[in-house]
Amino acid sequence: MDVLFRSARPYSMICFINSIRRFGMHGGLKPTLSDVAKHARVSTATVSRCLNMPDQVREETRARVEAAVAELGYTPHFGGRALASNRTNTIGAVIPTMDNAIFARGVQVLEEELSVRDITLLIATSDYDVDREKSKIRALLGRGVDGLILVGESRPPEVYDLLNANGVPFVLVWTYSGRCPYPCVGFDNRRAAYAMARHVLSLEHREVAMISGLTVWNDRASQRVQGVRKALEEHGLALPPERLVQAGYTLESAAEAAEDLVDLPTRPTAIICGNDVQAAGALKGLRRSGLRVPEDVSVTGFDDIELAHAVTPALTTVHVPHRRMGVAAADLLHRMIGGALPGEGIVFETKIVERESLARVSDE
Amino acid sequence: MDVLFRSARPYSMICFINSIRRFGMHGGLKPTLSDVAKHARVSTATVSRCLNMPDQVREETRARVEAAVAELGYTPHFGGRALASNRTNTIGAVIPTMDNAIFARGVQVLEEELSVRDITLLIATSDYDVDREKSKIRALLGRGVDGLILVGESRPPEVYDLLNANGVPFVLVWTYSGRCPYPCVGFDNRRAAYAMARHVLSLEHREVAMISGLTVWNDRASQRVQGVRKALEEHGLALPPERLVQAGYTLESAAEAAEDLVDLPTRPTAIICGNDVQAAGALKGLRRSGLRVPEDVSVTGFDDIELAHAVTPALTTVHVPHRRMGVAAADLLHRMIGGALPGEGIVFETKIVERESLARVSDE
DNA sequence: TTGTACGCGTTATCAG
DNA sequence: CTGATAACGCGTACAA
Numbered sequence: 117m118d119v120l121f122r123s124a125r126p127y128s129m130i131c132f133i134n135s136i137r138r139f140g141m142h143g144g145l146k147p148t149l150s151d152v153a154k155h156a157r158v159s160t161a162t163v164s165r166c167l168n169m170p171d172q173v174r175e176e177t178r179a180r181v182e183a184a185v186a187e188l189g190y191t192p193h194f195g196g197r198a199l200a201s202n203r204t205n206t207i208g209a210v211i212p213t214m215d216n217a218i219f220a221r222g223v224q225v226l227e228e229e230l231s232v233r234d235i236t237l238l239i240a241t242s243d244y245d246v247d248r249e250k251s252k253i254r255a256l257l258g259r260g261v262d263g264l265i266l267v268g269e270s271r272p273p274e275v276y277d278l279l280n281a282n283g284v285p286f287v288l289v290w291t292y293s294g295r296c297p298y299p300c301v302g303f304d305n306r307r308a309a310y311a312m313a314r315h316v317l318s319l320e321h322r323e324v325a326m327i328s329g330l331t332v333w334n335d336r337a338s339q340r341v342q343g344v345r346k347a348l349e350e351h352g353l354a355l356p357p358e359r360l361v362q363a364g365y366t367l368e369s370a371a372e373a374a375e376d377l378v379d380l381p382t383r384p385t386a387i388i389c390g391n392d393v394q395a396a397g398a399l400k401g402l403r404r405s406g407l408r409v410p411e412d413v414s415v416t417g418f419d420d421i422e423l424a425h426a427v428t429p430a431l432t433t434v435h436v437p438h439r440r441m442g443v444a445a446a447d448l449l450h451r452m453i454g455g456a457l458p459g460e461g462i463v464f465e466t467k468i469v470e471r472e473s474l475a476r477v478s479d480e
Numbered sequence: 481m482d483v484l485f486r487s488a489r490p491y492s493m494i495c496f497i498n499s500i501r502r503f504g505m506h507g508g509l510k511p512t513l514s515d516v517a518k519h520a521r522v523s524t525a526t527v528s529r530c531l532n533m534p535d536q537v538r539e540e541t542r543a544r545v546e547a548a549v550a551e552l553g554y555t556p557h558f559g560g561r562a563l564a565s566n567r568t569n570t571i572g573a574v575i576p577t578m579d580n581a582i583f584a585r586g587v588q589v590l591e592e593e594l595s596v597r598d599i600t601l602l603i604a605t606s607d608y609d610v611d612r613e614k615s616k617i618r619a620l621l622g623r624g625v626d627g628l629i630l631v632g633e634s635r636p637p638e639v640y641d642l643l644n645a646n647g648v649p650f651v652l653v654w655t656y657s658g659r660c661p662y663p664c665v666g667f668d669n670r671r672a673a674y675a676m677a678r679h680v681l682s683l684e685h686r687e688v689a690m691i692s693g694l695t696v697w698n699d700r701a702s703q704r705v706q707g708v709r710k711a712l713e714e715h716g717l718a719l720p721p722e723r724l725v726q727a728g729y730t731l732e733s734a735a736e737a738a739e740d741l742v743d744l745p746t747r748p749t750a751i752i753c754g755n756d757v758q759a760a761g762a763l764k765g766l767r768r769s770g771l772r773v774p775e776d777v778s779v780t781g782f783d784d785i786e787l788a789h790a791v792t793p794a795l796t797t798v799h800v801p802h803r804r805m806g807v808a809a810a811d812l813l814h815r816m817i818g819g820a821l822p823g824e825g826i827v828f829e830t831k832i833v834e835r836e837s838l839a840r841v842s843d844e
Numbered sequence: 845t846t847g848t849a850c851g852c853g854t855t856a857t858c859a860g
Numbered sequence: 861c862t863g864a865t866a867a868c869g870c871g872t873a874c875a876a
Contacts, residue, residue: 148852148853148854149853149854149855150853158862158863159862159863159864160853160854160855160863160864161855161856161862161863161864161865162861162862162863164854164855164856165855165861165862168855172861173861173862174861174862177861177862191621191622192622192853192854193563193624193852193853193854194559194562194568194622194623194624194853195558195559195560195561195562195563195564195566195568195624195852195853195854196559196563196852196853196854196855196868197559197853197854197855198558198559198562198563198854198868199557199559199560199562199563199852199853199854199855199867199868199869199870200559200853200854200855200856200867200868201854201855201856201868202559202855202868204558204559213588214578214584214587214588215581215584215585215588215786216581216584216786217579217580217581220578220579220580220584221579223578224577224578224579224605227604227605231619236602236619236623238600238602239603240591241588241591255595255600257555258555258556258558259558259600260557260558260559366786367786367789367790396790397790399790399792400789400790403792422579422580422730422731423787423790425731425764426731426760426761426764426787426790426791427790427791427792428763428767428791428792512868512869512870513869513870513871514869514870522846522847523846523847523848524847524848524869524870524871525846525847525848525849525871525872526845526846526847527870528870528871528872529845529846529871529872531870532871536845537845537846538845538846541845541846556869556870557868557869557870559854559868559869559870560852560868560869560870560871561869561870561871562852562870563851563852563853563854563868563869563870563871564851564852564869564870564871564872565852565870565871565872566852
């Protein structure tokens with residue numbers, strides 16, 4: 117254990133040491149570009165070029181500079197760089213939440229993908245709230261991000277005005293409706309939900325209900341509802357208000373929603389949920405109601421996060437290409453920052469993954 | 481739907497508009513401090529003071545400046561500010577992963593707490609790997625963060641040297657062993673695990689096994705093992721190698737670990753897990769083995785994330801004060817950045833929350 | 845209380 | 861291929 121802290125010193129001593137360093141040594145605390153330049157006996161311009169366009173510098177000179185950089189332990193000063201180049205090598209992402217895993221995977225991929233390109237990801241959360249999202253976007257813009265990743269396409273026009281006025285490139289993820297004038301990297305939520313609903317119907321379910329996320333300013337949630345509704349209507353069925361309940365993205369609120377649903381005069385045989393968290397919550401609620409899944413009621417999820425196979429029964433759900441969306445979004449945005457036009461965006465296919473929570477309706 | 485995109489324009493047109501803006505209008509794209517100064521007929525110094533030390537400016541002057549700021553839509557340039565003040569109002573956090581919810585809640589709180597103080601949180605992930613952690617710390621330092629939040633205390637000395645050489649304040653969270661020379665905000669992992677093990681023993685379990693996280697450079701994991709071992713030894717029991725399996729932080733690897741454990745010649749009656757994700761995985765593995773929880777085997781978790789009550793049976797686990805750790809860490813670090821000495825750090829208590837996965841050993 | 849003037853560390857534009 | 865030098869936007873002594 118002791119070895120871990122071989123370099124340990126009380127904090128006050130560290131401060132002291134640092135202040136020594138600041139004034140003693142070879143002249144100052146953090147080496148700057150011109151320190152490196154002196155050390156390598158070249159101009160600051162050359163050092164800068166070594167860092168940013170290495171191939172425009174003669175091999176030998178570059179070697180000398182690199183040696184100096186290494187010896188001095190030089191790191192470029194972020195502020196200076198941002199000021200002079202008017203770029204931060206930072207892109208921002210505003211996601212609804214980190215509390216569940218829905219966006220976590222995608223963000224992780226995004227971060228990896230961007231860090232390869234030597235750019236940093238700044239993550240902010242909106243808690244599924246438009247106003248908070250706007251203020252986070254403002255904050256990110258204020259920090260001079262070079263680009264932005266946002267979730268979904270439906271937000272007040274003034275937010276898009278803010279974005280456009282600033283002239284930062286941005287891409288919208290987790291959505292691709294075909295109607296959006298901005299570059300999207302995602303999938304068609306409506307179509308995916310439609311497919312799931314048809315699958316449910318193909319298993320003879322006729323009494324189907326839905327637990328949806330809040331649909332205000334949330335195109336993913338509302339399009340999923342639309343998809344389900346369309347499938348039902350094609351079968352001559354409806355999704356009446358009492359069969360569609362909006363719930364928060366927590367286990368408990370979905371659990372309560374499920375309890376309400378099965379208390380209805382004619383109990384649904386299947387509950388389609390807007391996402392896996394809600395489906396897991398529904399499972400919980402149904403258990404509390406003494407109902408078995410899928411024997412008494414079937415449940416489906418959406419997103420295919422790890423939770424989907426952690427619960428019992430494991431969720432039949434819609435698989436979403438988290439990883440591929442992440443890399444595609446990173447790639448597109450990076451190109452846009454480089455000046456490329458966004459083009460058409462990218463659509464991915466989703467697919468239904470069958471596990472245990474959905475079964476053919478029992479014919480008792 | 482159409483209303484959403486009232487401000488929609490094709491991307492190429494946006495670029496065009498922006499370039500108009502750049503050259504037309506009142507002289508330039510983004511207003512600067514001196515634009516504001518001109519507009520308010522004061523000096524740049526006064527504008528700067530209005531922003532940073534408002535009470536040193538006469539009421540009336542300030543009003544004029546604020547009006548100008550509003551009218552021009554001025555936002556301070558991040559780079560310029562960082563360069564001149566040598567502060568970024570940014571703190572960095574390196575956490576093991578965002579893939580599960582273990583750290584998500586704490587980070588979210590941290591972010592909220594810091595954004596109140598008008599400082600931005602920069603999140604990076606290490607994937608439970610020391611080298612990656614070091615490189616992330618480097619990257620964060622390179623971006624001039626004013627402070628750092630790190631998880632756990634056990635890391636190679638050179639990392640602490642790097643930190644100290646840079647002179648950035650940092651605080652360690654999720655840990656508080658009492659032995660660490662750096663400021664910690666957390667709880668005693670060893671003690672918490674010890675308490676859980678004693679609880680298990682009090683329910684007559686004598687054949688207990690453990691699924692632990694990887695303990696290399698992970699003080700949380702290794703201290704939890706120590707705690708369990710200590711409790712067992714006090715009862716004259718041991719935790720032999722075959723009863724202690726290290727698994728990754730995924731459902732599947734913990735599931736396999738559990739399957740192995742119950743295949744042992746004498747089957748454990750209780751499996752203590754290093755965290756909730758692993759406990760959920762264990763549940764899965766036991767189900768595959770055809771064993772009932774808790775009737776055949778009891779399982780306990782650690783951390784009390786939402787997953788703990790999403791699974792069936794709900795996990796008996798150790799509750800950790802995610803939120804309070806987040807605010808305390810934010811507060812302490814903020815004070816340290818302001819120049820305060822770190823003091824003693826902060827310890828929180830944990831407590832066992834009893835749910836369904838742990839039962840008295842059945843006396844068949 | 846306010847203004848002047850300089851410096852922060854880098855990049856970029858020119859000549860050479 | 862390299863070097864001088866002028867921005868870049870802001871904070872802050874210092875002077876008024």
